[in-house]
Every structure is written in structure tokens, then in C-alpha cells.
Amino acid sequence: MHNDEKKEMKWIYEIIVGSIPPFSLLPYRYSILLQLLLLLVIGLILGFIFDLKPISLIYGSLGILVAVSWSLLILQLGPTLRKFRAPLSKDENELLERYRGILFHRNHYEAVPGILIFITFMSYLFYLSPQLLDFWLGKYPDIVLLLFVSLLIWDICYRMGLGIWTSILALWRSIKLKKLAENRSELEHTPYTELNYLRKLDINNVFFGMISLLLIPIIQQDRVLVAIILVFFIFIILTSFASAYIVSKVPWLPPDIYNLVMESSFAYIGNALHGTTHVTPVVYIFDGQRIFFNTSKESKKLKILRKNSKVAFLIDTRDMSNIYENKAVLFTGEAKIYGLSDIPLRFFQMLGARSLFLKKYPEYTKKYATSDLPKAWQLTPIISRILVEIKPVRIIYWRGAKQISVPV
Amino acid sequence: MKIPHEMLNILYGNYFGYVCTSDRSDQPHITPVFFVYEEPLQKIFFITNDRSKKVKNILENPKVSITVDIRDTKNPFNNEGILAQGTAQITEKGPIYFLSEETLGLYRDIYMEFKGKYQAVIENRPMGENDVIVQIKIEKMVYWKGPHFKSIKLG
Numbered sequence: 387m388h389n390d391e392k393k394e395m396k397w398i399y400e401i402i403v404g405s406i407p408p409f410s411l412l413p414y415r416y417s418i419l420l421q422l423l424l425l426l427v428i429g430l431i432l433g434f435i436f437d438l439k440p441i442s443l444i445y446g447s448l449g450i451l452v453a454v455s456w457s458l459l460i461l462q463l464g465p466t467l468r469k470f471r472a473p474l475s476k477d478e479n480e481l482l483e484r485y486r487g488i489l490f491h492r493n494h495y496e497a498v499p500g501i502l503i504f505i506t507f508m509s510y511l512f513y514l515s516p517q518l519l520d521f522w523l524g525k526y527p528d529i530v531l532l533l534f535v536s537l538l539i540w541d542i543c544y545r546m547g548l549g550i551w552t553s554i555l556a557l558w559r560s561i562k563l564k565k566l567a568e569n570r571s572e573l574e575h576t577p578y579t580e581l582n583y584l585r586k587l588d589i590n591n592v593f594f595g596m597i598s599l600l601l602i603p604i605i606q607q608d609r610v611l612v613a614i615i616l617v618f619f620i621f622i623i624l625t626s627f628a629s630a631y632i633v634s635k636v637p638w639l640p641p642d643i644y645n646l647v648m649e650s651s652f653a654y655i656g657n658a659l660h661g662t663t664h665v666t667p668v669v670y671i672f673d674g675q676r677i678f679f680n681t682s683k684e685s686k687k688l689k690i691l692r693k694n695s696k697v698a699f700l701i702d703t704r705d706m707s708n709i710y711e712n713k714a715v716l717f718t719g720e721a722k723i724y725g726l727s728d729i730p731l732r733f734f735q736m737l738g739a740r741s742l743f744l745k746k747y748p749e750y751t752k753k754y755a756t757s758d759l760p761k762a763w764q765l766t767p768i769i770s771r772i773l774v775e776i777k778p779v780r781i782i783y784w785r786g787a788k789q790i791s792v793p794v
Numbered sequence: 795m796k797i798p799h800e801m802l803n804i805l806y807g808n809y810f811g812y813v814c815t816s817d818r819s820d821q822p823h824i825t826p827v828f829f830v831y832e833e834p835l836q837k838i839f840f841i842t843n844d845r846s847k848k849v850k851n852i853l854e855n856p857k858v859s860i861t862v863d864i865r866d867t868k869n870p871f872n873n874e875g876i877l878a879q880g881t882a883q884i885t886e887k888g889p890i891y892f893l894s895e896e897t898l899g900l901y902r903d904i905y906m907e908f909k910g911k912y913q914a915v916i917e918n919r920p921m922g923e924n925d926v927i928v929q930i931k932i933e934k935m936v937y938w939k940g941p942h943f944k945s946i947k948l949g
Contacts, residue, residue, distance in 0.1 A: 654812045718823060
């Protein structure tokens with residue numbers, strides 16, 4: 387993507403409004419807030435001048451509130467995608483460039499759904515269902531009032547359109563990305579931070595969908611419109627959830643490291659306290675997304691981890707016959723210790739980790755279970771064997787003597 | 795203090811160790827290394843590149859630890875290993891031709907010992923210009939076999 391395009395990444399309406407003072411003088415986000423605050427003030431003034439019912443003012447304000455919340459959610463797309471680092475896979479990079487390209491296209495396709503919704507709704511409002519207008523503004527409203535309400539309706543319809551546009555594109559991008567990720571080779575991948583951004587944007591869209599329910603009181607009289615809002619709500623929530631879910635299944639480790647972590651049996655965990663380091667072998671599991679090891683609650687490493695959660699976690703293959711083909715990966719980052727207090731919220735995750743341990747180390751589990759071991763070593767899961775998750779910040783990968791730093 | 799024979803067996807019988815260093819902020823770092831053990835000195839030696847992270851860390855904080863272990867995927871009771879904690883010293887960080895006679899001698903001895911031990915592995919690898927020798931003076935050692943632990947303190 388060229389730099390000038392990258393700097394832009396704005397939608398047509400935002401560009402137009404952003405070029406009129408005083409909005410042009412403010413940072414992007416504040417200008418949107420100011421714009422909607424102005425709408426609110428003008429709305430209230432008009433309401434008093436034309437002596438509208440209080441309920442009309444409440445409906446109007448509710449509409450403005452929806453538009454503001456939607457703006458704030460959806461406007462995170464541009465800045466987030468702008469700081470996006472390029473995936474280390476040609477195909478995935480191309481896909482994300484295309485996604486950005488369509489999302490912020492020069493021809494501003496993003497305005498199309500909004501315009502269609504606006505035209506359809508206005509025709510419906512004026513020709514098919516005039517009682518709704520009466521309900522809002524009373525009989526024979528002033529033209530100024532009508533213009534103002536139309537502007538408000540446009541604000542909402544435009545953003546509804548953006549919501550549809552962004553969530554369809556997000557779902558398309560996630561499905562494609564998942565597919566491309568299956569054909570990666572060696573060190574190709576999209577870093578974890580970037581995948582996380584995508585997931586967060588999708589979750590934003592779920593909230594976007596929820597906010598649409600606030601429109602229901604405004605159009606409650608009209609069953610058709612209520613049904614349409616509900617369909618919109620369900621559509622946005624489902625596509626955004628699906629998209630977030632699919633992104634969460636995209637491996638954040640490149641295949642070389644993924645396979646190493648999947649296939650290797652042992653890891654070494656290093657920690658440090660007041661300058662003294664400690665390194666010991668552990669058994670661990672990897673569910674494709676997260677890495678866990680478990681340890682006795684009496685162990686030295688756990689005592690250190692409780693005071694300093696910074697860890698180094700090394701997984702390697704050790705083939706003595708061919709040392710220069712050996713592979714190793716080092717994760718440095720933070721450890722999260724799972725305790726009793728995590729059970730309510732993370733019960734299934736902990737159970738899943740436990741069953742992976744049983745599957746990966748069946749003999750270990752049997753041995754631990756059947757002997758008269760020191761108490762700390764006995765396999766009373768969760769209580770005396772403590773589950774710890776590794777949250778990497780940096781990844782170093784060695785293939786033979788070659789060292790490669792892999793972005794997280 | 796004399797090091798018990800089961801610990802010595804591990805130190806002599808293995809090629810490979812995992813060295814853990816840490817920086818000023820207690821962020822640990824691990825790398826696999828080839829090492830040799832010298833009994834009279836009770837020191838562990840390894841050769842590394844002077845630009846490596848572990849050298850950088852050792853210059854910030856010389857306290858290091860190293861684990862050497864035998865691992866068994868089937869039976870945890872066969873797992874056996876040692877964790878040695880001690881102070882690391884880098885012998886003359888810098889190109890090899892600037893080293894003092896004494897260090898160069900040490901370097902050669904260790905390198906020859908490496909060569910004897912890992913003939914197949916480092917045969918085609920000459921001593922590198924940026925290589926430095928790291929020696930770890932063992933101060934404390936933990937030995938385990940299965941669930942049983944034993945620990946000793948040295949000097």
C-alpha cells in the first residue's frame with residue numbers, strides 16, 4: 387500500500403465532515419464527537435422552538451447516542467489497521483492489503499449500503515408509513531425540523547451501512563486468512579499481535595450490533611421496522627462472532643515452530659529472582675493456541691514465578707546423530723499461574739489442558755497416580771499440580787546454528 | 795566439597811546443557827550449549843559468540859544456571875539431571891588473536907576437548923573470531939532422579 391493511501395484510510399463522510407471547520411481543526415475522533423454534540427444541541431433547541439413533546443426529544447437524543455457509539459466503535463478500524471505490521475507470508479500480506487484496499491477504497495463503496503438504506507427508509511417513512519413521522523414530530527412538522535430529522539436519519543443509516551459493510555468484509559477476510567494459513571510453509575505467519583487486533587475489531591462489531599437494539603424504542607410502533615432492526619442485530623452479531631472465532635483459530639506460530647512445539651516432549655523453563663537464575667525441565671502441552679506446563683505446587687520455580695512472572699521457555703529437538711539439524715525455540719515473556727480462583731471463569735480451559743496432558747503423557751500420569759510419591763508430586767490435579775500458561779512477548783528460533791527472531 | 799558421583803556422571807556423560815542467564819530486570823533467557831566439565835576446578839566451560847544475548851546478560855549479571863538432564867518420555871522416574879548455579883566469567887571478550895597466551899592456551903585446551911568429545915559435530919567448524927569462552931564456577935548444585943532430590947553447596 388502506498389504511503390498516501392495508508393495515511394488516509396478514512397471514509398467519505400468522515401473526510402467531508404473533517405474538512406469543514408471547526409471539525410477540521412480537531413483530531414479525527416473529537417471532531418466526530420463535536421459533530422454529534424452539535425446535533426444534540428441543535429435538536430434540543432429545535433425541539434423547544436417547535437414545542438415538541440419531551441418523548442420526541444428523548445427519541446432524538448437516543449438516535450444521536452446510537453450514532454455516536456457506532457462512530458466511536460467503527461472509527462477504530464482505520465487507526466488499528468494503520469499500525470498493522472505486514473504478515474510474514476506473501477499470500478496473507480496480499481489478502482490483508484486487499485482487505486484494507488476494499489475497506490477504504492478510493493471509490494468509497496462503503497457509502498453504498500448506507501445510501502441504499504437511507505433512500506429505502508426515507509421512501510418508506512414518507513410514503514408507506516407516515517404515522518411514524520407523526521409519532522415523532524406531530525402533524526404538519528416544519529420543514530427545518532424535517533431537514534434536521536433527515537440528517538439524523540442519514541447519520542444512523544450511513545453507519546448501519548458501514549456496520550454491514552465492515553462485518554461482511556471482516557468475515558470474508560477471516561475465512562480467507564484461515565484458508566491461507568493452512569498452506570503456510572516454514573516461517574510464514576501473521577504475528578499474534580496482528581491476529582489479536584483483528585479479533586478485537588470483530589468484537590467491537592459485536593458491540594456495534596448490540597447497540598442497534600437501542601433504536602427499537604424509537605420505531606416501536608412499526609413492527610416491520612422492529613423486525614428489520616432485529617434482523618440487522620442478529621446479522622451483525624453472527625458475522626462478527628463467526629469472524630472473531632475463525633481468526634482465533636488461525637495459528638499465530640509459523641508451521642516450523644508450530645510443529646516443533648506440537649511434537650516435542652520436553653521444555654526448559656528459566657526464571658530469575660534478584661539476579662539468581664533457575665532452569666529446569668518440565669512437561670508441557672500446546673493446544674494450537676496456548677502453551678501450558680504444569681509443576682508441583684512445592685517447586686522452586688513456582689515460588690520464584692509468584693514473585694517474578696518473567697520467564698524464558700525453551701522447546702527443542704535433541705538429535706545427537708545430527709546436531710546441526712537440531713531445532714529449538716525460545717519464548718520469553720510472562721507466565722500466568724492458574725489457581726483455585728481461576729476455576730469459575732476458566733474451568734473448561736483448565737479441564738481441556740488437563741486432558742491434553744493425559745493424552746500427551748499417559749505413562750507419566752499413570753506413574754504419578756499409582757506410586758507412593760512425596761505428597762507434592764502426587765497427581766491431585768489442579769490442587770497440587772499447578773497449571774501455568776506461557777504468554778510469549780518474544781520468540782527466537784534456531785535451526786541448526788542459525789538464529790532467527792520471529793515477530794509475535 | 796567433593797561432588798557426589800551421580801552428579802559427576804551427569805556432568806561427564808552429557809554433551810548438552812541449557813544455560814539460563816538474566817538481564818538487570820530479571821528477564822531470563824535460555825540457550826542450549828555444548829559444554830565440558832573440569833573436575834579439579836569444578837567449572838563448566840562453553841564457547842559462544844561474543845554478540846550473543848547470553849554474553850550481554852552475563853556482562854549485566856554474572857549469576858547463571860545450567861541444567862543438564864537425561865529425559866525419558868515414557869517414564870518420569872528415569873528422568874535424571876542436575877541444575878548447577880554459579881557465577882560466569884567471560885574470558886577475554888574480543889577477537890581471538892588479541893587473547894593473552896594464557897587464555898589462548900585455555901581456549902585451545904577446551905577447544906581440543908570439545909573436538910575430542912564431539913568430533914562428528916564440530917569437525918568442520920573452526921574456532922570463530924567472535925568466539926569467547928564462558929566459564930561457570932559452580933556454587934550450588936541440585937541433582938534429581940525421578941521424584942528424589944539431592945542438593946549440595948560448593949565453596
